[in-house]
Amino acid sequence: MPSFDYLANRLAQWSSQHRLRTLVPRQPQGVEFVDAAGRRLVNFGSNDYLGLATSGLPIASLPRESGSTASALVCGWTPLHHQLAETIAELESTESAVLFPSGYAACSGTVATLAEAGDLILSDALNHASLIDGCRLSRAECVVYPHRDHEFVASVLKQRRHEFTRVWIVTDGVFSMDGDVAPLVELCDVADPFDASLIVDEAHGTGVLGEMGSGLCEALGVKDRVAIRIGTLSKAIGCQGGFVVAPKVVTDYLVNRCRSLIFSTALAPSTVAASITAFESLNSEPERRHRVQSLAQHVREQLSISTSCAIENSVPIVPLIIGEDADAMAAAETLAEAGFFVPAIRPPTVPPGTARLRLSLSASHSDAMVESLLRAIKKSGILTVG
Ligand code: PMP
Numbered sequence: 001m002p003s004f005d006y007l008a009n010r011l012a013q014w015s016s017q018h019r020l021r022t023l024v025p026r027q028p029q030g031v032e033f034v035d036a037a038g039r040r041l042v043n044f045g046s047n048d049y050l051g052l053a054t055s056g057l058p059i060a061s062l063p064r065e066s067g068s069t070a071s072a073l074v075c076g077w078t079p080l081h082h083q084l085a086e087t088i089a090e091l092e093s094t095e096s097a098v099l100f101p102s103g104y105a106a107c108s109g110t111v112a113t114l115a116e117a118g119d120l121i122l123s124d125a126l127n128h129a130s131l132i133d134g135c136r137l138s139r140a141e142c143v144v145y146p147h148r149d150h151e152f153v154a155s156v157l158k159q160r161r162h163e164f165t166r167v168w169i170v171t172d173g174v175f176s177m178d179g180d181v182a183p184l185v186e187l188c189d190v191a192d193p194f195d196a197s198l199i200v201d202e203a204h205g206t207g208v209l210g211e212m213g214s215g216l217c218e219a220l221g222v223k224d225r226v227a228i229r230i231g232t233l234s235k236a237i238g239c240q241g242g243f244v245v246a247p248k249v250v251t252d253y254l255v256n257r258c259r260s261l262i263f264s265t266a267l268a269p270s271t272v273a274a275s276i277t278a279f280e281s282l283n284s285e286p287e288r289r290h291r292v293q294s295l296a297q298h299v300r301e302q303l304s305i306s307t308s309c310a311i312e313n314s315v316p317i318v319p320l321i322i323g324e325d326a327d328a329m330a331a332a333e334t335l336a337e338a339g340f341f342v343p344a345i346r347p348p349t350v351p352p353g354t355a356r357l358r359l360s361l362s363a364s365h366s367d368a369m370v371e372s373l374l375r376a377i378k379k380s381g382i383l384t385v386g
Contacts, residue, residue: 017325018325018326018329018346019325019346019347024036028043028054030054030055030364031043031048031051031054031055031362031364031365031369033341035336035341039336039339040339041336041339041340041341042339042340042341042365042369042373043341043362044340044341044342044359044360044361044365044373045341045342045343045358045360046360046362047204047234047235047236047360048235048236048238048362048364049204049207049208049235049236049289049292049316049360049361049362049363050207050208050236050238050278050281050282050285050288050289050292050362050363051238051288051362051363051364052207052236052237052238052239052278052281052288053238053239054238054362054364055364057238057274057277057278057281058277059273059274059277060273060277061273062270062273062274063078063080063269063270063272063273065268065269065270066268066270067265067268068081068265068266068267068268068269069265070265070266071261071262071263071264071265071266072099072255072261072262072266073255073262076265076266076267077266078269078272080269080272080273080276081099081266081267081269081272083272083276084099084272084275084276084279085097085098085099085243087276087279087280088231088243088245088279089245091212091213091214091279091282092214092223092229092231092245093214093223093224094229094245094246094247095246095247095248095251096245096246096247096248096250096251096252097243097244097245097246097251098243098244098251098254098255098261099241099242099243099266099267099272100241100242100243100244100260100261100264101241101242101260101261101264101265101266101267102232102234102240102241102242103130103201103203103230103231103232103233103234103235103241103242104129104130104133104242105130105242105260105261105264106130106230106231106232106242106243106244106260106261107128107130107131107133107134107201107203107230107242108130108131108133108134108137108260109134109254109258109259109260109261110134110199110228110230110244110254110258111131111134111135111137111138111168111170111199112133112134112135112137112138112258112259112260113138113253113254113257113258113259114138114168114199114228114250114253115134115135115138115139115140115166115168116138116139116140116165116166117139117140118140118164118165118166119138119140119141119164119165119166119167119168120140120141120142120143120156120160120161120163120164120166120167120168121135121138121140121141121142121143121167121168121169121170122142122143122145122153122156122157122167122168122169122170122196123135123142123143123144123145123170123171124144124145124147124148124170124171124172124175124182125144125145125146125147126147126172126175126177126178127170127171127172127201128172128176128201128203130201131170131171131172131199131201134170135170140168141164143156147175148180148182148183150183150186150187150189150190153169153187153190153191154190157190157191157194157196161194161196166195166196166197167191167194167195167196167197168196168197168198168199169187169190169191169196169197169198169199170198170199170201171184171187171198171199171200171201172200172201172203172204173200173201173202173203173204173205173209173215173216173217174202174203174204174205174208174209174216174315174317175204176203176204176317177317177319177345177349177350177356177358178317178319179312179315179316179317179318179319180307180312180315181205181216181220181309181311181312181315182200182216184198184200184216184217184220184222184226185220185221185222188222188225188226192225197227197228198225198226198227198228199226199228199229199230200216200217200226200228200229200230201230201231202214202215202216202217202229202230202231203230203231203232203235204235204236204315204317205217205219205231206231206232206235206236206237207235207236207237207278207282207289208236208289208292208293208314208315208316209289209293209311209314209315212282212283213236213282213286213289215229215231216311217229219311220311227246227247227250228244228245228246228250229244229245229246230242230243230244230245231243231244231245233267233271233275233278236289237275237278237279238274238278239271239274239275239278240267240271241267241271241272241275287363288363289363291363292316292361292362292363293314293316294314295316295361295363295365295370296313296314296315296316296318296361297313297314298370299318299359299361299370299374300313300318301313302374303318303320303374303377303383305318316360316361316362317358317359317360318358318359318360318361319345319356319357319358319359320342320356320357320358320359320377320382320383321354321356322344322355322356322357322382323353323354323355324353324355325344325346325347325355327355328344328345328346328355328356328357329344329346331344331357331380331382332344332357334376334380334382335357335373335376335377335380335382338372338376338380339372339376340372340373340376342357342358342359342373343357343358344356344357345357345358357382359373
């Protein structure tokens with residue numbers, strides 16, 4: 001056996017820095033779970049923003065097949081997959097949609113496939129790892145711009161546009177660890193004169209933002225200006241998988257060339273059926289997104305962290321910045337003792353010195369749950385640590 005001492009040494013070092021991650025089993029019980037120590041905690045750490053993953057959405061006819069048996073291109077694509085793609089394209093008002101095994105596969109694969117040698121990618125400094133990995137896998141040159149800095153993007157385009165065949169501006173819509181939103185109108189304005197294309201990851205916007213619930217692009221009125229939008233089925237939709245909505249020529253190209261779609265097994269039919277039901281509920285139960293939006297506004301107001309942007313205040317991700325890793329871990333434990341799971345997020349997921357509690361809200365949280373969490377946060381003095 002080779003020696004893996006070097007790995008053990010790194011793990012020991014991370015442990016001493018409060019940065020070691022472990023997989024802890026949790027027994028879900030609706031919007032609560034029982035942790036390994038037997039504590040029943042209200043879950044304020046999930047991305048189940050509409051409560052669709054945990055509230056037992058009735059699925060009309062669950063297929064018997066637990067697996068799709070092959071890549072979508074071989075024999076893994078069923079009429080149900082087709083129906084889900086059409087449902088998503090309709091909600092998103094795009095010509096076409098294509099499904100991926102995960103949001104990670106959709107983001108990384110799309111960027112890696114579309115951005116070619118001779119192209120430039122402009123990528124927000126706080127983009128999700130899946131977009132970052134797409135940039136790394138692509139053969140394009142990548143410039144990382146300061147978070148949300150559209151003026152920086154404009155200055156790079158002015159100076160360097162002529163050097164490249166195509167330019168891609170790649171950004172999260174809602175940023176997953178900060179709960180803030182990309183300046184999409186400004187980025188579109190900057191991109192247009194330089195014939196640059198935006199690729200927006202709507203992972204945390206789908207189902208939550210916009211009149212119809214299609215995401216941040218809808219909420220900001222730029223759906224028809226952002227040609228390529230990526231989403232996940234794993235957050236507000238409450239299932240698993242990813243998708244890209246785009247003109248048909250783009251989705252046809254991805255079907256032919258995108259490695260994370262071609263060389264991975266298609267989504268399980270049962271997951272696809274559950275996703276179709278979840279998308280139907282975006283239409284039939286708009287009250288779910290209205291509720292989670294108003295909970296987000298209320299919590300931000302109560303914790304005095306509202307911003308001047310109304311859309312941002314409706315985002316159900318509320319970061320409580322603590323600073324040091326050990327303090328963030330201690331804060332999470334204080335809240336766990338009070339009956340709440342609010343995960344501590346540490347480097348390398350967030351920059352050093354910005355460890356935080358990531359509080360996420362769901363339409364399934366009762367008023368009483370939210371009020372007692374707010375009381376526990378205020379009582380603990382967590383917000384004065386950083
Ligand atoms: N993009 C963002 C912004 C995310 O937060 C995530 C999941 N954490 C993904 C993409 C990947 O989605 P999935 O979990 O479906 O792979």
